[in-house]
Amino acid sequence: MHKNYCIYFFLFLLLTSRAESQVLTLKDAIQTALNNYGTIKAKADYVKASQASAKETSLEYLPDLNAGMQNVYGTANGQFGPLYALRGLSAASSGPIFLSQNWNAAFGALYVANINWDFFTFGRAHEKNKVAEAEVAQQANDLEQEKFQHEVRVAATYLNLLAAQRLMLSQQKNLDRANALRTVVVARTKNGLNAGVDSSLANAEVSSAKIALTNAIDFEQEQANQLALLMDIPPQDFILDTLFVNRIPASLYDSLMVREEEHPVLKFYQSRINVSRQQEKYYDRFKYPVVSLFGVLQSRGSGFGEKYSTLNPNDYSKSYWSGIKPTNSNYLIGVGVTWNLTSLMRIHQQVISQEWTSKGLENEYEVVDQQIKAQTVLADQKIKNAIANYREAPVQMKAASDAYLQKSVLYKNGLTDIVNVTQALYTLNRAETDRDISVNNVWQALLLKAAASGDFTLFMNEF
DSSP: OHHHHHHHHHHHHHHHHHHHHTEEOHHHHHHHHHHHOHHHHHHHHHHHHHHHHHHHHHGGGSOEEEEEEEEEEEEOOOOOSOOOOGGGOSOOOOOOOOSSOOOOEEEEEEEEEEEEEEEEOTTHHHHHHHHHHHHHHHHHHHHHHHHHHHHHHHHHHHHHHHHHHHHHHHHHHHHHHHHHHHHHHHHHHHTTSSOTHHHHHHHHHHHHHHHHHHHHHHHHHHHHHHHHHHHTSOOOOOEEOTHHHHOOOSOTTOOOOOOTTTOHHHHHHHHHHHHHHHHHHHHHGGGSOEEEEEEEEEEEEESBOTTOSSSOTTOBOOOHHHHHSOOEEEEEEEEEEEOOTTHHHHHHHHHHHHHHHHHHHHHHHHHHHHHHHHHHHHHHHHHHHHHHHHHHHHHHHHHHHHHHHHHHHHHHTTSSOHHHHHHHHHHHHHHHHHHHHHHHHHHHHHHHHHHHHTOTHHHHTTO
């Protein structure tokens, strides 16, 4: 027997732990959503992309160092005449001028290395780096505000689903009462104590209760599907934490000031302005010249000899190694300045365009700022209204319960009609619905306040 008790106790613990593990807390729902939701993962990737782009921009200040080598085979006929190498459509053949075309050919080679460094650009490189850094900050703020708004969305949907589940239970209770009333009515009608129309009214109440329950189930399924979508998991039936049903939050009346520099949404909109302002400075740098340092080291090899001319046209070799061996070298170093003077007018208009873009972004910031401030005032008003309804709900519930109990007892004893009973039944169902919603509305109001203040911990600190 002792062994059997141990087995039963083990099974009880196992089933209890499984039941507890199936409860989805709000913190778990939010964490799952932050880990899985595609938009958040995409914006995290954008942050990494902007960081890599900023690193690439910081390396652009390094000089360009190129090295090249070519081995060729061809003729070396010279010719008088002007030539412009338009898009590289020319050949760099050089040699003596013969009276007639010849097809003597040999190998040749070119080895070259050059360096070009725009070492002074009047702050252009520095401003470009600052633009890249501002873009990294913008992407990071975009990620943070997306996380913040998604936390609020998940919390709101969680509360909606919890309210839907409570409403579904209330409608089930209402259906049970309607069925119990119909049983009494049918029994009294069969015994001739009530008119037959009472049975019809009782059946109508049962049908109405079934429809209300079906609608409540449909709403619950919609909210469960929405929560699963926000968490990026397959749709399923959720068992939620009943903490929100048993009490109201303690920090309802905490005074909070909206700090623009800390609000995730406002920080994102401000970072857009910062990027645009930084781009203004960057574009303005293009009106200045660029000072460059450059150098070239070149070696050449040729199968044509030094005496190759009209007098000695046979001084060449078709040997590959003789042609590619470097024989002559040159180097060149210098400093140059380039300044596209005609671009000044274009740059000026580009800067003006970016300035107007910045003003437009500032206007968008002002709109969002006003919306948040209005939302803060609305949140405080909703908290007051929700608390008022929360305090009235128990009064309404007790009065409705007493009225239904009284009417049902009177009906069983033939002292009232079915109309009064159904009216009391409807009043009780409405009271239960208001009770379920009143508590949830208090939490929703606190969530709205947390969203308006930009401090989600105001809501999460209640757990």
